[in-house]
Amino acid sequence: MTIDTKILLRIFLIIALISASQAIYCQSNQGENIFSPENRLKFGNYLYKEKDYLRALPELKEYLKTKTDDTTQFRFADCFFRLNRFSEAEYNFRTLFSSPTLADESRLKFFESLFFDNDYAALREYSERNSYSDFKYSNEVNRLKYISFFFDDSILPKENEMLNAFPDSVRPQILNYYLLKKFPPAKSVATAAILSAIIPGAGKIYTGEIGDGITAFAATALSAYLAYSNFHNDHQFRGWLFTGLTAFFYGGNIYGSAASAQIYNVRMKFDFQKSVKLFFEERNYFLPEINF
Amino acid sequence: MKFIFMLFFLSAVSLFAQNEFVKWEAAPASYEINNADRHDYTLDRSGFGMTILSVLRNGYYFFVSDLDGDNCAFSPSCSAFFLQAVKETSIFKGALMFADRFTRDINFFKGLNHYPQLPDRKFYDPSSNYTLHSAKIKFNLP
């Protein structure tokens, strides 16, 4: 073996060793890297931006196990919010109430979670506590509180109080809703039944079902006439048959008029809720868009 | 042009983006075509009266209703409504509810009423809306 080849061999060995170690280093490094907390955070943030909240959740959670980071915690809570898992969102936004950077935003989001969770009682209770009420978005929360009165059956606040929470441009519409909520258009079940007892079908006409009212009147009148004419012509059996039919139509109509009045009232409420919901949804409940 | 295409593409993606609210599993799609609904002949065994009534209803289905075509504009049909009504309330109240339904059915202009329509254009009108319990009244389709 010449010296040249010996040197060459040594160089080769060294290089092989270096490259092998580098390879091992690289592999472990890369392999760990993908699932390291930092990389999970990066991937989680990417998923969050892609609106894949369900997949972002575990990534952000893994990161939060190793570090406390308000922005990430906020996004983590927001994932629950976007997935309509409001009670988990409430819990996680609450942990940020003393955050130096996101205290106000997380408070707002906390109230939004209560609102969309339909937990109006809690929303009103918290919003009136001093420790919760004085912050950057108090006006927004106040409005949410007033909007919530349209969605349940609790006693409405004073008209002016409510109107003042909203911008001038929508006040006439809010007033309109306020009055509809306070004095809902309703038909009396008893009136409908009594009207139909006096004149068959009248109760239905009273509740707005004119076609049904006329039909009920015609059916009752026709069968009554047939009963009368059959008795008159001494057809006893047919006479009783049509008498029974008359009673059937007459009784059914009284009952139906009462049911119809009740359905009218429920429908009015249903339509009102739909219209109110649409109105506020179109305006995003007057909430600001918080972006990261 | 390219920019517009990209914009459209991106907006389409974000529109699609979130539709996974819960973790899902494999869901094999059936090749079969859904069968049209036929009358439900199942006997109601919740009580002696109900059994008798459902036997009568089945007789009506078999001898008349299955042969005279599709005449009732409502869903559930009048006979099914009657049985539901009796089951939910009593024979007396059920009969009154049926009488009212029958009157509403012979109204030529029932299309002007506020019944919600099912995909097969039938008026959805369940007996639970007529029991005089306002909490039971629903306007949403099943």
Add this chain to the structure above:
Amino acid sequence: MKIKLSAILIYLLISPSAWAQSSLSIQFDYAEKLFNEKQYFDSITEFKRLLFIDSDGQYSYRANLIIGKCYKEGAKFDDAIKYFSFAAKNSNAPEENFEARTQIIRTNILRRTTDRALQLCDELDTDPAFVDKKDEINYWRGWAYIFADDWKNASLVFGRIDPNHELKILAEKTEKAKVSVTFAKVISYILPGAGAIYCGNFLSGLMSAGWNLLAGYWTMNSFAENRAFDGIVVGELVWLRFYRGAIQNAEEFAVEKNLKISNQSLRYLQNEYKGIKP
């Protein structure tokens, strides 16, 4: 000597990137393993992670394709088509492009948007890159016709692949077994109940005929006895009702019978057919 040294230097430079590559492939294998284990939701997450770290887009085609397959398995067809489209866009060879595009067709078939599937088949047909793939395109076109419940065209298209193609024979058999809806209706106009009997519903047909006979007799009898009002009422409320009912029933029975025949073939295709399915 110098040459050797430079060769070694090059090796030194390349080796780390080779290992980085293998870390991507480890992630790919992991995600694919989840797919094979039918953990489709998690598989999508891991493929998305792969796509996130794969800055050169080496895996863009393969990862998007399998994400699409995962969504397809979960019957989330809209998402599946979205990711198959990504795969088609990122394909590196005509073969890959064809695979992604046929997957879109197959998903459309399962989603029962068969018009779209047929349209996409036509697009593939006119693409000069796939002139040698006519049989495969026709195969999926045939499946699209099957899912559109158009067995006649299905048998025609499968016949173009092979006159004795298994699916051609099945489609032909299915088409032949079906009854004619128009015929069932027409004979019911002439003789109420005949349509039902033609469709195999003997009892129903006979009862229809019976009602029509009875109601016809009542109506005629009323007119004969100069009770015109009774005649009109019975004719309108009973006879006409059962006459119309018989025609309607004939149509329904025919449609139902045809549906049964279709479903029998579809069940066979889903459970017993050994060939490749959408």
